[in-house]
Amino acid sequence: MSARRFEEEHHPFGAAVARLIHQFAMLPGIGRKTAERLAHHILSCPAEEAAALAEAIREVKATIRQCQTCFNLTDQEECEICRDPRRDKTIVCVVETPKDVTVLERASEFGGTYHVLGGRISPLDGIGPEKLTINQLVRRVKRDSVKEIIMATNPTLEGDGTALFLSNVLEGTGVNMTRLARGIATGSVLEFANKEMLADALRGRQKF
Amino acid sequence: MSARRFEEEHHPFGAAVARLIHQFAMLPGIGRKTAERLAHHILSCPAEEAAALAEAIREVKATIRQCQTCFNLTDQEECEICRDPRRDKTIVCVVETPKDVTVLERASEFGGTYHVLGGRISPLDGIGPEKLTINQLVRRVKRDSVKEIIMATNPTLEGDGTALFLSNVLEGTGVNMTRLARGIATGSVLEFANKEMLADALRGRQKF
Numbered sequence: 001m002s003a004r005r006f007e008e009e010h011h012p013f014g015a016a017v018a019r020l021i022h023q024f025a026m027l028p029g030i031g032r033k034t035a036e037r038l039a040h041h042i043l044s045c046p047a048e049e050a051a052a053l054a055e056a057i058r059e060v061k062a063t064i065r066q067c068q069t070c071f072n073l074t075d076q077e078e079c080e081i082c083r084d085p086r087r088d089k090t091i092v093c094v095v096e097t098p099k100d101v102t103v104l105e106r107a108s109e110f111g112g113t114y115h116v117l118g119g120r121i122s123p124l125d126g127i128g129p130e131k132l133t134i135n136q137l138v139r140r141v142k143r144d145s146v147k148e149i150i151m152a153t154n155p156t157l158e159g160d161g162t163a164l165f166l167s168n169v170l171e172g173t174g175v176n177m178t179r180l181a182r183g184i185a186t187g188s189v190l191e192f193a194n195k196e197m198l199a200d201a202l203r204g205r206q207k208f
Numbered sequence: 209m210s211a212r213r214f215e216e217e218h219h220p221f222g223a224a225v226a227r228l229i230h231q232f233a234m235l236p237g238i239g240r241k242t243a244e245r246l247a248h249h250i251l252s253c254p255a256e257e258a259a260a261l262a263e264a265i266r267e268v269k270a271t272i273r274q275c276q277t278c279f280n281l282t283d284q285e286e287c288e289i290c291r292d293p294r295r296d297k298t299i300v301c302v303v304e305t306p307k308d309v310t311v312l313e314r315a316s317e318f319g320g321t322y323h324v325l326g327g328r329i330s331p332l333d334g335i336g337p338e339k340l341t342i343n344q345l346v347r348r349v350k351r352d353s354v355k356e357i358i359m360a361t362n363p364t365l366e367g368d369g370t371a372l373f374l375s376n377v378l379e380g381t382g383v384n385m386t387r388l389a390r391g392i393a394t395g396s397v398l399e400f401a402n403k404e405m406l407a408d409a410l411r412g413r414q415k416f
Contacts, residue, residue, distance in 0.1 A: 012313060014283030016271045020264040025400040026257065028249050034237065040307050041236050042268055043281060049234065050269045056228040060250055061258045063224045066373050072273070073251060075222030098221070103221060 017043070024111060030080055069140070071133050073098040081105075081113055088112045093150040094137065094166065096120050096159065104152065112150070115140065118161040118191040130200040136168070139172050211304045225251070277348070279324040279341050281306040289313075289321055301358040302345065302374065304328050304367065312360065320358070323348065328361055328370040337373060345374070350382050359387040 011018035017039055018031060024035035033038035042050050066072070067079035070196075074080065081101070083085055091112030093103055094204040101114050140146065167177050183201035184193050193201070221228035225247055232243035250258050251355070274280070275287035278300075282288065289295055299320030303309055309322050317385040348354065355379060361367035375385050391409035392401050401409070 012288050012310060013272055013281040016267045016283060017281070020268045023264040026261075027246055028240065029245065036310075037237065038235055039268070043272060043306070047269050050265050052331055053231040053234075054265040056224070056231040056266075057250055057258050057262040059313050060247070061223045064221055064251060073221040073225070075224060080220050080222075098251070104221060104242075109217040183273045193402070 001184060013043070057188050065118075070114050071098075071118060071136070072101050072114055086111070089144050090147040091150070092137075092140070092148070094163075095152045095153050096154060096162075100152065103174070113149075117153070117162065120156075120158045121165055122158050129169075132162070134166065134169060141170060141175050146175050148176040149179060151177065155180075155182060241389050265304075272364075278322050279306075279326060279344070280309050280322055284354050294319070297352050298355040299358070300348070301354070301360050302362045304362060304370075307372075308360065308362075312412070320356075325361070325370065326365045327363075329373055330366050341369070342374065342377060346377060346381070349378060354383050355386040357384060359385065363388075363390060368401070 009018055009022075014134045020039045021035045021128065024030055024038045025032055027035075030038070032080060042053075050178065063075045064073050064074075067074045067077075067082055069078055069082045072079040072081065076083070082089075092115050093110060093112055094105065094117060095104065096117050096119055099118055103109060103117065104114075115133065115137050117137075119127055119132055121127060121129055121132065137149055138203055141149070147167075150156065150164040150168065163179060164190070166207045181204060182197075183204050184190065190198075216288055217226055217230075219229065228247045228250060229243045230242070232238055232246045233240055233242075238246070244296050250261075256316045271283045272281050275285075275290055277286055277290045280287040280289065284291070290297075293384060296319055300323050301312065301318060301320055302323045302325060303312065304325050304327055309324065312322075317389060323341065323345050324343065325345075327335055327340055329335060329337055329340065345357075347356070357374075359371040359374065361371045371387060372416075376387065390405075392405055393400065398406075
């Protein structure tokens with residue numbers, strides 16, 4: 001409703017500029033002021049630069065789809081990680097979103113493969129287990145004789161709940177289930193750690 | 209050079225995503241991290257929303273051009289302000305960019321018209337007076353019997369220099385030349401005003 005009003009807002013340069021500001025302002029973290037600044041940049045930049053941005057947006061939506069094995073994003077049938085013969089297909093790290101894959105890959109620590117759930121179970125938002133790729137994960141576990149599932153859902157109430165649900169579903173398949181270690185974050189300060197973090201760190205203490 | 213390297217950077221989701229991140233990162237104030245976040249939003253948002261953004265960018269470049277009178281931006285022959293019969297065509301406020309027009313219009317204080325120079329004289333950047341719309345302003349002053357020119361270039365060395373150059377060019381046309389008042393900014397604190405601001409404020413002191 002408020003977005004509609006916004007779109008109809010008048011701009012002295014014409015309706016096209018008002019629409020562009022509106023579209024920019026729909027992007028996450030982009031407020032009205034920034035949207036105006038970006039629109040002014042588009043107005044003043046070379047035509048080729050603007051065309052390249054528009055084309056890049058179109059191309060991404062036209063070519064990027066879900067990997068048919070792990071539901072990560074890719075421009076091919078299977079994603080780069082599933083296609084890689086060096087990656088261990090019997091170890092599967094379960095994450096909520098494709099972005100989580102990118103983040104974990106940056107650590108260069110993991111030699112297995114991933115499974116992207118497409119979100120987390122959240123009854124309040126109307127997201128039940130049937131909206132996630134849980135059935136596909138179960139099939140994959142059986143087909144590829146997966147040995148270990150690493151739960152890497154977010155350390156939130158809903159992420160933990162989703163992991164718990166998954167562990168119930170996978171019980172009886174014989175797969176080993178682990179989850180990411182919890183504790184104090186490297187580079188942080190004890191003083192600012194909250195109760196839950198410190199409890200996790202104490203429970204999971206390791207031999208020095 | 210560094211932009212080129214950046215574009216060739218690898219992204220696990222494919223080259224299209226790398227290109228989109230690169231294009232977003234070329235926008236002013238958008239760093240690598242924000243560009244990635246925006247690209248992930250485009251990947252996950254509805255296809256229509258992404259198409260609307262791409263189309264808005266294309267449409268703006270296709271339909272917006274310079275007003276033939278004042279070089280403000282418009283989707284018609286003349287801009288909204290020049291077309292408005294209530295605006296006084298004998299008072300012309302000279303600004304550097306179309307954005308300055310939007311900013312000044314927001315104050316709703318001015319009933320005259322504008323002239324957009326298209327920048328400021330800056331020998332170091334290779335911008336001489338011939339690259340600005342100075343000749344067009346001189347013609348306009350004669351044609352429309354302009355009575356007053358308000359210099360509203362930025363209060364910088366180059367903005368002031370451009371205003372000085374203009375005042376020399378327009379000498380002898382009989383037009384009245386003024387400039388925006390300078391002093392302390394409403395809502396600011398004297399403690400944080402710099403030397404130049406305070407000197408301007410003292411020189412321009414008004415009767416209480």
